Amino acid sequence: MTAGHVVIIGAGQGGLQAAMSLRQEGHAGPITLIGAEEGLPYQRPPLSKEYLKTGEAEKLALRPAGFFDKKEITLRTGTRADAIDRAARLVRLGGEALAYDHLILATGTRNLVPPIPGVERALGLRTLDDARALREALAAPRRIAVIGGGFIGLEFAAVARTFGHEVTVAEMAPRLMARVVSPEMSARFARLHRDLGTTLELGNGVTKVTAEGVVLADGRTVAADLVLLAAGVRPNTELAEAAGLPVANGIVVDAQLRTADPHIHALGDCAVFPDPQTGRPVRLESVQAATDHARAIAKTIVGGTDEPYAGVPWFWSDQAEWKLQIAGLAAPGDESVTVGDSTVLRFAGDRLTAVETINDAKMHMRARKLLAQDAPPTRDMLAAENYDLTIA
Amino acid sequence: MVKVTYIEHDGTETVVEGDIGDSVMSTAIANGIDGIVAECGGSMMCATCHCYVDEDWADQTGPRKDGEDDMLESAACEVTERSRLSCQIKLTPELDGLVVHLPEEQV
Numbered sequence: 247m248t249a250g251h252v253v254i255i256g257a258g259q260g261g262l263q264a265a266m267s268l269r270q271e272g273h274a275g276p277i278t279l280i281g282a283e284e285g286l287p288y289q290r291p292p293l294s295k296e297y298l299k300t301g302e303a304e305k306l307a308l309r310p311a312g313f314f315d316k317k318e319i320t321l322r323t324g325t326r327a328d329a330i331d332r333a334a335r336l337v338r339l340g341g342e343a344l345a346y347d348h349l350i351l352a353t354g355t356r357n358l359v360p361p362i363p364g365v366e367r368a369l370g371l372r373t374l375d376d377a378r379a380l381r382e383a384l385a386a387p388r389r390i391a392v393i394g395g396g397f398i399g400l401e402f403a404a405v406a407r408t409f410g411h412e413v414t415v416a417e418m419a420p421r422l423m424a425r426v427v428s429p430e431m432s433a434r435f436a437r438l439h440r441d442l443g444t445t446l447e448l449g450n451g452v453t454k455v456t457a458e459g460v461v462l463a464d465g466r467t468v469a470a471d472l473v474l475l476a477a478g479v480r481p482n483t484e485l486a487e488a489a490g491l492p493v494a495n496g497i498v499v500d501a502q503l504r505t506a507d508p509h510i511h512a513l514g515d516c517a518v519f520p521d522p523q524t525g526r527p528v529r530l531e532s533v534q535a536a537t538d539h540a541r542a543i544a545k546t547i548v549g550g551t552d553e554p555y556a557g558v559p560w561f562w563s564d565q566a567e568w569k570l571q572i573a574g575l576a577a578p579g580d581e582s583v584t585v586g587d588s589t590v591l592r593f594a595g596d597r598l599t600a601v602e603t604i605n606d607a608k609m610h611m612r613a614r615k616l617l618a619q620d621a622p623p624t625r626d627m628l629a630a631e632n633y634d635l636t637i638a
Numbered sequence: 639m640v641k642v643t644y645i646e647h648d649g650t651e652t653v654v655e656g657d658i659g660d661s662v663m664s665t666a667i668a669n670g671i672d673g674i675v676a677e678c679g680g681s682m683m684c685a686t687c688h689c690y691v692d693e694d695w696a697d698q699t700g701p702r703k704d705g706e707d708d709m710l711e712s713a714a715c716e717v718t719e720r721s722r723l724s725c726q727i728k729l730t731p732e733l734d735g736l737v738v739h740l741p742e743e744q745v
Contacts, residue, residue, distance in 0.1 A: 263677075289679045305664060313670045537677050541745065562683050571683070607682060607705030611712055 248548055249275040253337055253344060255327045255485065256352030257281025259289065260514030260536030262308050264350050265319045267544030277319045278344065280337075283373060284324045286311060291533060293377040294401040295564045299408070301381050303374060330489040332507055348547055351486055351497055351505070351512040352540075355479035355531065362393075364455035368475035371398055383472050384409055391415075391460045391470035393452045395422040397563040399476035400435065403444050404566040413444045414468045416460065418451030418477075425478075426561065426572065428582040428590045431602045435565065442566055479531060481516040494518060496529040501554035503543050511546070513539035521575060522556045523599070528575065534560045558617045560610075567605075573613035574600035585633045596624045601635065612636050640734035642666075644689075646673045647742040656729045662738060663687040663725035673740030680725035682706075685713040686744040689724040692737035696720055699727050699736070715741035 252268055254261045257279050265279050281287065288306040297306060314321045322339075329338040336343045357370045369383065370376050380402070388411045392399040395417030403413045415422075421432035422439075436446055447462055454461040459470035483493040491505045492498040496518035503511050503519055514536035521528045538557035545551050561572040576592035576599040583591045588604040601613035612635045616622045631637055639655040642665055646652075656665035666674040666687075675686035682705055691699045702710075703726045710717050724738065 291681065292679060308667075310668055310670050316670060533678060533683075560683065562678075562681060564681070569682075607708040611708045614712065 248272055250347030251276045251278065251345060252348045252350065252547065253277075253346040254279045254350040254352055255337065256354055256482075256514075256516075257283070257287045257321065257323065258352060258354050258514070258536065259287070259308060259533055260354070260540050261350070261352035262287040263537045263540035264352060264513060264543055266309075266317070267541045268548060269317050269319070271544045271548035273544070273548045275347070277317075279314075279319055279321050280325050280327055280339070281321070281323045282326045283375075285374070286321075286323070288374060290372075291562075293374065294371055294398050295405070297374075297377055298381060298384070298402065298405045301378075303378070306374065327485060330485055330510075332489050332510070335509060347509070349510045350540075350543060351510065351516060352514055352536070353482035353485060353497075353512075353516045355481050355515045357475060358478045358480045359475065360393075360477050362452055362455060365475060367455045367457070368393060368473040370475050371402060372479070380474070384411065387411060388472045389459070389470045390472045390474065391452070391468050392474045392476055393455075393460070394475070394477040395419070395446070395448070396425070396476060396478060397423065399474065400439065400565050401563060402474055402476065403439060404442060404564075407442045407444055408566070411472075414447060414470070415439065415444055416447040416450055416452045416462055416468070418449070418463070420449040422446070422448070423563075425578065427570070427602050428576070428580075428592060430582050430584050430590050431570070431604075434604070435568075435570070438566060438568060479515070481529065483516060486510075486512065486516075494527070498527070502546055502552060503539055503555055504546075511543045513543055519555065522554065523575070523597075530559055530575070532559065532561050558614055560614055569605050571603050571606070571610040572600055573610055574598070574617045576600035583633055589635075591628070591633055591635075593625050596626065598622055598625065598628065609635055640729050640731065640736070642729070642733075643735075643737045644671045644673065645692075645737065645739045646671075647740055658729055658731060660729050661725050662689065662727040662729065662736070663723070665729065666724065671740070673744070674724060675744040676725065677745075682709055682723070682725070685709045685711075685723060687724040688713045688715065688717075688741050688744060689722055689727075690718060690720045690739040690741070691722055691727075692739060693720065695733070695736050695738075698732055702726070713741070714743040714745055 286307045392415040452460045481496040486497040487493045497512040518529045563570045580592040590602040592600040654669040677686045678684045
């Protein structure tokens with residue numbers, strides 16, 4: 247389809263990429279990009295990294311205002327979609343009904359708010375407004391408690407320590423970043439953060455937030471005048487669900503990233519898609535999934551291609567001087583093989599599932615290439631090379 | 639402010655003013671240059687801001703930074719000795735007048 251109206255709900259990186267890729271693929275019809283937040287679409291990854299240090303919000307815009315005119319993309323910010331009428335192919339926005347020929351759901355996620363008494367006292371870190379509020383709070387010396395030892399909590403903790411604040415990170419799981427990295431990599435990062443002067447409470451989640459600080463599972467209180475909630479996210483699926491589309495930890499899509507309705511695709515953080523390697527349903531929170539999904543969907547809509555999505559996942563996290571890079575996708579129980587000081591390979595049986603590295607772009611890129619091959623080297627083959635990916 | 643000229647693959651030339659300290663990548667994005675994608679926002683996680691430094695400017699822009707070679711391996715177009723990730727070239731007063739050429743594709 248090169249004509250027709252494509253409506254994209256969600257103006258984050260994935261939604262914007264879908265609009266850009268549609269134009270690049272030759273879509274000539276109108277494109278409407280709807281975002282709930284005010285302002286131009288912006289990058290979220292720097293909010294917990296560079297932006298916290300510099301406060302330079304103007305550097306976050308993904309594209310300047312003029313870009314949208316030039317590409318004839320109608321950007322509607324500060325606008326919420328209320329409902330999807332699939333039978334009539336309409337998106338309802340307040341009193342308005344916007345007709346679509348094709349709809350892309352890029353609704354992203356929101357912070358997961360655990361049922362902890364007093365949790366409303368905690369700040370979040372998801373939007374530019376959140377990050378602004380945190381930066382202001384960091385202007386004075388603080389005792390900080392972070393709820394959650396994942397990427398966001400740890401990136402924030404590292405920056406806060408640089409500024410000299412007292413920081414405690416409380417994580418319910420027995421190790422850091424347990425959902426995304428190996429136990430070996432968790433241990434390395436635990437050492438890093440302790441060396442930075444951060445107190446880690448592992449297997450000791452927060453049970454209560456009070457005016458004095460946070461209460462931990464073991465009953466102790468950590469005094470804090472600033473509490474960050476960084477306990478993960480929840481996909482924004484309500485619109486899809488209300489429209490009768492299947493939802494299970496995300497909006498369910500097939501290998502072409504199509505929902506149960508052939509006129510509706512979903513992408514990025516809000517979409518559950520079959521892992522190209524295993525077929526098991528996965529939902530990824532990453533720039534890679536958002537942008538690769540967007541490009542694949544644009545190709546499908548414009549060119550009618552039916553090729554299954556096959557992107558290799560990659561992730562990164564900057565914590566102090568360490569850049570953690572992950573290529574591939576490991577299940578929590580996958581085995582680990584440690585290579586040197588900075589690399590952990592993950593395996594499910596004979597199959598290489600992921601490669602975790604610290605400050606090693608060469609190894610990371612090698613891993614991304616290997617994992618993109620039709621038949622990546624097996625564990626036996628890699629073992630014969632002492633797990634040296636650069637010669638595999 | 640320094641002048642930077644971007645020459646796209648089809649020959650389109652755009653001259654823009656960039657701030658000292660900004661990168662050649664962020665200057666391109668801020669000015670709507672199509673030939674730079676910059677998917678990772680300058681985090682050295684992709685090679686979608688690949689550019690070829692004009693031969694007259696190769697000395698002034700200096701050698702590639704740590705890890706840049708490795709990332710360039712995944713560039714969509716041919717990598718030559720003049721290939722750089724534009725996010726790794728920071729504008730300095732000496733780079734006033736810089737000319738970079740952009741590849742046909744970034745992805």
